[in-house]
Amino acid sequence: MFTYNDSSASAASVMDGGRKALGGFGVTVRLEQGEKELAFVSQEEKRGADELGSHTIIERVYQDDAERPEAVVRLKLRCYDRFVLAFADGRIVSENDFGNHRAFAPDNGITIKLGKPEGIEGVLANYQHKDWWTRPHFDTDLTKLPGRTLSLLWRTDGAYYHMLPVCGTQYRTDLAGGTSNEEALHVRISSHQGGMTRCDTFAFLLGVGEDPYELAEQGVETALRELGYPTLPRRRKTYPEVLDYLGWCSWDAFYHKVDEEGLLAKAGELRESGLPVKWVMIDDGWSDIADRKLQAFDADPAKFPQGLAHTIGALKERFGVGWVGVWHTIAGYWNGIHPESELAAKYADYLFETNRGNVIPYPDAAKGFGFWHAWHGYLKRQGVDFVKVDSQSAVNNFLRHHRPVGASAAAAHSALEASVSMHFDRTIINCMGMASENIWHRPVSAVSRNSDDFVPRERSGFREHALQNAYNSYFHGPFYWGDWDMFWTQNHDDVQNAALRAVSGGPVYFSDALGKTDPLMLWPLIYGDGRIIRCDRTANPTPDCLTVQPSDAGMPLKLWNTAGGAGVVAAFHIGEGAAAAAGTVSAQDVPGLTDGPVLLYDFFAKTVRKLASGEKAAFELEAEGCKLYLLVPAAADGGATPIGLTNKYVSTHAVRERRASGGTTVVTLAEGGSFAFAAERKPSGVRVNGTEASFAERPGGYFEVDCQDARGEVTIEIVQA
Template identity: 55%
Template structure:
């Protein structure tokens, strides 16, 4: 390990290692051994690195100082970017890795090359595997400093660097929790454990996902205006789409009016209400029509973290009446004040107005722009924390914490949203990109590894009539997050959506954030001749979606086993594939081989065999076991309660003598391999299935 510091206006300075102290202690995280490493350059610049080892994880703290003997002389200070670099020459034994890095201002994507020197700048999570053991290095974005990883910086330019940045400049001290390093056999538990250790040490600037409440609104099917109308959205188009949904009998329960509705001038917000040319009677009229005439339960609107892309217009009435809640940046932009107690006033005024117009929730875009507006004036941690605290306080007051965070996968955003539960998990859905699904699926699956410890991922809207429509539907089915479409007028295919939801429009939503299976977690499915397999839970069952997103156009040989689902390794399961209806028993340790054509997908259900009858649920739905509310047995029969009717399938050893649905005898259909099906789609509410045998 080495230390390099960057001072304003000077060449990087490599410090000299001096000594190490060792102590023991105990705190809220447990018992630890602490190693304190001292680095100096003369007496002017010093850095202390503390490594606090708790066994399964280690916290890394940095304390850098510049001594100033003559305070009236020109002062040296740490550079705003790359203030301190902890350099690591080598990590031995890396067999494979998966890193997540911020590839532009807004989004992250995965990286798989095990050569550490090629680790991209602004890497926000690093997982590597060595002899079946996993290691996870998590850079921390704290109250002042953001930490990133990047390749190189060690001896002869090898290894990697842990970089601390304030983006402010002028600081003579760098004090921060810089990273967490964890070790374990289960990479999924490792992700949550390392994240929670950091959050607990920081006193929870953001709650982990497991401690958040998922918004009720986003448990239902929705529609967003963006890809349907882009910035040409208006009342006529929105109402026409709502009428179309009614005509199709599609239970779309919420609608989001995206960018294009606002009153703007020169790319800046000018007023709270909608553009009068597009919404002549105001946003309240549109909302009332959607709710009263078309039965839409919730309506949301879009805005950015600073009002509009360029902030608030300085000559607007908003600037005059709410100026005390606004801040003029060095470049003249006007944004909500970067102090939560003050900035809240702007959001409270706007959100209060929107609430009175009938708006129920918001999508908040361009979040990573906070640092673009305020760098050099505020530290990256302070500006982000202030912005998110202010807006989330208002959203909690007016919209019951219901918001979709967007364009905010910069680390400072992820680590500083206090309570909001849902955040975009990838770059935009690109409906007109012929190969766009590959990158979209790749980002969503692998970003979930680090992002899912903080948020339910929003895997973005999609089109139901598109060259990738089926794959997109399956991807959303397993995601565990919101499902919403952005179809244009006359371009909705209800049959693609019905397997995603119940009759009332409620989503058949998986239990957690979906993740790549362990056999592809550190492999690149676009290049390594492996499928992208994503797992989740549906009720008590496991669910795996397999996609062929590789290049080259060749058929892919794939395999699947119960061990692809954590906690299913030793289970005997019934394996059912949605599209082919193929079904078989899978013993512990046994695998299924299958083939995938380019740009194709399969969807597998894995249901543990616990008794004579193994219900698969409503197999006309993607995540069919989700519909199983409970099951009980008595001598000669099993009873299963379903959320609603449909095509109910079950595996049984033997042949049933009679099957009843709400007391009515049903025709039994054998679909092979001891799997049977009944069609009870005449029941719109709960259904009690009774399966009898001799």
């Protein structure tokens, strides 16, 4: 329970029981003319209640001069049992309106300096290491926290604390390391626009709980409720139907050389292979551009001589592709829209020219919508079903000094998503958009890239790719289903990448070049109709490695999810060198899984082992190795326990229903395949769709039935009477 302790001005702190969670509360302002340290001058405390519960409101006032202040900041803390919401209200005072005004600097206009929280035993921070992407940081010394940190989780001996900076309607908050334990953590507030004399913003949220995963979900939901944005948390969004099926993307196959001939050749190859690829994404390279700027709505006539509609029609009619998407950036193309094009002239009312001369969709929701509505309407008429929108974190790069960062992002995303909702049923893959302003300001879109690009030709690329996806998912997952990017089915890291997608909970698509697809790598990820075997939620690192850099600790990276009532744990060796990584797997890796015994199924080894409550199974991974485990709660009624279709990575996903009565267990499966189940004693018989079937006993006390020839849903009866 959070309480406020104000025994003295310098010792003021937010306590959780007997432990200091926040303290120090120094304030600095950065003006366009220089920096000022503000002095604490007064404090007011009052009680209140709202839909989140009873709370205490603390308002602390800081200013630079007691008599004639130039800068005043009011820091307001609203303390609930499990959350603290922090607000900053700052203003710069000028003597008159016609003189030389002072204003907050565009970057770090206000900095709140906090002391080090007590009892830190582990840390997971996510920081923006590139304009587009975030990655994890684990050092418990908060003075080493990188700038542009967007999420900070720390673990103590009895709880987790999650600090979530907010991007408001104008200002964006980031975290960074300070200079000492007394000023260990800096909360930096920026507008990225000059001339701002008032800052009134929701700066950050701090939450506490025993379950770190639910803590992150509830923190995001609480913050969004407070903001009153149209932005929805992931748990209130709808996952797009298109992305529930296997897809193929042109990028790593053709890069910028994509054309109709290549697309149709690949589509024909995939059809011949028998793979049910249901969607195709035509990535960067199709657009009609000059000087890296968009100059027309239709495709490059040299690459698509009969137009985009002809190519899409052929993909659908000749090769059975269900949906086709196209790529573009949030500015039209990388450098915007060509100012000398007919396109720019025709849609001038909906376009904006920056001081640098770039022409982009207007940073006003209504005006910007006019451009997207025109283009997306055209694309829809050509047969396009959805879009991937790249370079989203360039919004602030284009509009820095033109608009406050929150305002520019909100306008850009509102305009874009209104059009996507109208024309493509909200189906969009957001990409290159992990900056805070993008994450907080997309109203309804459900899927967003969760890491830097898949890099197929980089030998060690999987390590960083897996690390980013695993740990970014902790703070990004409460907002979006993560897109963990495309992969190659014939590559040095193909198995690891397939297993990573199996547990991710997001889309599954590949980008093989002509002649390079291995169907056997994809079938374990999908059903016969092309539907992906998608876990229940976004994947996360297991509790034992959530606040630990796995490779530094000599342990595997482990990710957990759930499917079909079972836990799913994937383990990866992401360390450098040849040394093996040792770890354990147990029901404790999957929060909320049963406390009772579980059956541990090893997908790659094809073995089953029963684990008692609290028991852990040890394993080792060789360099670049991976494992995939299912933890299936053992049936408590004495009947058989279905493990599911073992020809699929996530076998339990296929189990639609289980019933047990009178010594017979009836299992309904999504489709046929290699069905496995465990039983305390050997069955007397098995029936598949009412017909007697043979079964084989496997090592470890489980049994397997071959029902691959069965079509549609399959009913298995296991008789033990």
